Amino acid sequence: MAKVESHYRQENGYYLVEIKLREVRQLFNTLDPAPFRDKDLDSDSETYIYDLVADLPVKAKVRLVLYLPEQACSAQVQDDVSRAIQSYFNYRSDITLKELRAVLKEGHTAMLIGMAFLFACIAAHQALTAMNRPGLLWSILEEGFLISGWVAMWRPIDVFLYEWWPIRRRRRIERKIARMPIDVRPIETSVHATLPSQSGE
Numbered sequence: 362m363a364k365v366e367s368h369y370r371q372e373n374g375y376y377l378v379e380i381k382l383r384e385v386r387q388l389f390n391t392l393d394p395a396p397f398r399d400k401d402l403d404s405d406s407e408t409y410i411y412d413l414v415a416d417l418p419v420k421a422k423v424r425l426v427l428y429l430p431e432q433a434c435s436a437q438v439q440d441d442v443s444r445a446i447q448s449y450f451n452y453r454s455d456i457t458l459k460e461l462r463a464v465l466k467e468g469h470t471a472m473l474i475g476m477a478f479l480f481a482c483i484a485a486h487q488a489l490t491a492m493n494r495p496g497l498l499w500s501i502l503e504e505g506f507l508i509s510g511w512v513a514m515w516r517p518i519d520v521f522l523y524e525w526w527p528i529r530r531r532r533r534i535e536r537k538i539a540r541m542p543i544d545v546r547p548i549e550t551s552v553h554a555t556l557p558s559q560s561g562e
Contacts, residue, residue: 369417375424378413381548382429385442402449410446414541415534424542431547443543450539457532464528468520475514482510 369376382388388406402410414423427442486506489499 372424375422375542376417377424377426378410379426379428380409382427385427385429385433385438388427388442389445402446407449407453410538411534414538419530419533419537422541423537424544425538426544426546428546428548431549434545434547439543439545442545446543447539450535454532454535454539457528457535461525461528461532464520464525468517468525471520472517475517478513479510482506482513486510 370379371377387403389401389403410425417423425446429438483506486503489503489506492499
């Protein structure tokens with residue numbers, strides 16, 4: 362099976378993420394009243410760029426190439442688009458960092474609560490065991506305390522084993538997009554890459 366990166370053209374050591382546009386505004390949320398450089402990316406544009414970059418190895422050098430009609434290609438457009446995309450993904454990276462910190466904080470809190478509850482359950486289990494009471498009810502209580510204590514550890518284990526690292530990876534990719542070089546080139550030099558049509562376009 363061919364590697365994912367084999368589907369991307371390379372140029373001067375960079376993998377090219379190539380998008381063909383009819384006009385620059387396809388990239389942005391047209392309902393956003395902010396100045397051009399501060400506009401939010403359209404959700405389709407954000408997802409499309411993110412998914413293409415995420416396909417490639419994290420350490421791979423990537424260049425975003427936007428193909429526009431020749432009359433729309435200027436140094437000013439290049440500068441404005443680059444600043445807008447970089448600003449947006451820096452913003453997304455900051456939001457993701459806050460999410461990561463919140464998840465880790467929740468994990469630490471859950472760990473403290475879970476450990477305290479686990480110790481209490483183990484102590485209760487040992488106390489009941491020491492009483493050596495016969496009968497099914499006492500056996501259920503003994504095992505119930507022990508099982509409940511370990512079940513309480515599920516949330517911190519879930520956070521520290523599984524939940525935090527996809528968020529961290531997402532932030533690494535967003536930071537990578539915010540820092541990657543961006544070119545605007547005439548559409549005549551483009552390949553088949555095209556941004557998915559947006560509703561109402």
